[in-house]
Amino acid sequence: MSRTLVLATRNEHKVHELRQILAGLVDDLGLEIVGAADVDGAPEVPETEVTFLGNARLKAVALARATGLPSVADDSGLAVEVLGGSPGVFSARWSGSHAGEGVARAEVDRANLDLLLEQVSDVPDEHRAAAFVCAAVVAMPDGRVEGVEGRVEGVIVREPRGTNGFGYDPVFVPTGDTRTLAEHTDAEKNAISHRGNAFRALESVLRELLG
Template identity: 60%
Template sequence: MTRLLLATRNEKKLVELRRILEAADVTGVEVIGLADVPPFPEAPETGATFEDNALAKAVDAARATGLPAVADDSGIAVDALNGMPGVLSARWSGKHGDDQANLDLLLGQLADVPDERRGGAFVAAAALVLPDGSETVVRGEWRGTIIREARGRNGFGYDPIFVPEGETRTSAELSAEEKDADSHRGRALRKLLPELRKLAG
């Protein structure tokens, strides 16, 4: 059984990657998280792109543990804001991880933007780094529209104001399974499947 370190403490992300591997019938890989390995210094996310941040996290994790490591970085890119908040999504309001403040600020910035110009995408980059130093970096995008008022209780971050293309519900109104099937992170992680299959032997 090959141990694969997903460089996160977010249990939901661990469950998601396990579900994706299971759905793709990839056996022989055990997904563990940062809570399952001895602590190591984690560099701050200072990259200019999602890819930079994901790769830096995966490189740190692989070097520190000697395990194959996957890391991701994600956020929302709004067309009317020239792709912002982008890599600053989690700290858009100035304080890291304050979902409500981030969401309120974004809605305020888009208050005068007409409906037809409220497009955007959730973007995720995922990086796989092996103990031999080889790197694979992939990107997933989930296009949609930013609505004017939050709806739904599933999900987190900007989910309640994002309606995916072809949907009338927000990302926060979809079930976990529906979201996995379509989400930016799901799309990125599935692009890593050929490499993860090789790991599984």
């Protein structure tokens, strides 16, 4: 019988990506992974913490309490060295734009990306280091909570390249590669990405809690 694991996101890109990353867990444990938009009573949780782990915990705990289902949340973003680690937890709303009310997620992503490129336009190539960071948390209806973090190092390029991925993927080149994450296939990206690293680390926790 299928059991449900709900993800604290309404971003279909993330739901698709996490289903791929956790495919082995889904098959082994007979799980159905759904997004918050597919579950009645799923709350919108403001990201009021100042760390990725804090925000992920807020969302996972609130979703588990509201739905009575095992819930997973992540908070992730881009940390640019020359910007002191920003956009950081503000990555999804760096430009001040918000998805919804007629504004598409893709429009917000582009506004965020354009602002970032403008802010680092005068920065020499050797000082454009950055990292994608992801914190992932699972919260159980009985109150148990566990969290992990993953990251991938790289640099910010000057022009967007590639059509795969989302967010800042078109301007981020992982260390040791020449392609942006948006020029990687889904499988290639998931193998090295911050979200892939975080959720692979979380998989053993999920097996213990759900198995």
